[in-house]
Amino acid sequence: MPLPFDLLADPTRRRILGLLLRRPYLVGEMAHELEMSQPRVSKHLRVLRDAGLVTVRAEAQRRWYVLRPEPLADLDAWLAPYRRLWTERLDALERHLETMPDTPMERSRHAAEES
Amino acid sequence: MPLPFDLLADPTRRRILGLLLRRPYLVGEMAHELEMSQPRVSKHLRVLRDAGLVTVRAEAQRRWYVLRPEPLADLDAWLAPYRRLWTERLDALERHLETMPDTPMERSRHAAEES
DNA sequence: CATCAATATACCCCTCTGGTTATATAACGG
C-alpha cells in the first residue's frame, strides 16, 4: 500500500481527518461542520476509505466514519530517517549544555501546526 | 508556510529527497542517478526550493542542492496528535503484558514501506 | 572571442482531480 501523501495533500481531506480525530462522524455532520456540500464530503470519504484511512459502520441509512491511523503510522515511519536531521541538532545542543553544568538552561519548545 | 504535503505527494520529489538525505547533490548527478531528464529534475528542485525543502549553493555553473529538514519537522509536528492513536494501543499492550508475566509472548511486527 | 558545460526557463500537451448539480439507492416514519 502506497504512502498516503497524495491523500494528505488535499486540505479538505486533512480537515476531515481533523474532525475524525475527535470522534466518529456522520457524513451529514461533517458536511455541516465544514460547511461544504454532502457529495463533496462523500467523494473525499470514498478516497480516504479506499486508502484505508477511515472505516465505515452502517447504522440504518446513517454511516459512521471512523479514523484508521495505520497509514499515518506508515508515514511516520517514512519520516524516521529525516527526523534524525533535526533531532541530531537538538541532541548536540543537549550534550553541549551538559558539558556546561553551571550555565542556566532554557527549556525546549514544541510548536503544533494546523492546516 | 503551508505544510509540505503537496510536495511529498509527488514520488519524483520523494526520490530526490531520498538522494539528498545522503549528501548534497548536483543537478546533473541527480538526473543521472534517477535516470530522468535534467529539466525535469530542475523543475522539481525549483518547487522544493520555493517550499524551503532544499537550499542551493552555487559553485561556478554547478549548483549544490542541500536538504533543509525544517518543513519535515513541521510535518512531524502535524502528525503528533494522530501519533497518539497508535502509540496508545502499543502502550496499552505493553501494560497488559506487564500484568501477565507468565504468559508466553508473541513479538509484534513492523512493516517498512518504500515509495 | 568561440565553444562547451551545467543549469534554468518557456512552451505545449495531456492527464488527473476536485468541485458542482442532478440523480440513484436504501431505510425509516406515518
Added chain:
DNA sequence: CCGTTATATAACCAGAGGGGTATATTGATG
C-alpha cells in the same frame, strides 16, 4: 405504500501540474 432522510454515484467542467523538447543563461576554457 409514500414521502422523507441520509448517503452514494454519475456526468460534466475547469484548473493544476507533471512531462517532454527547445532554448536562454552563465561561467569555464582554450
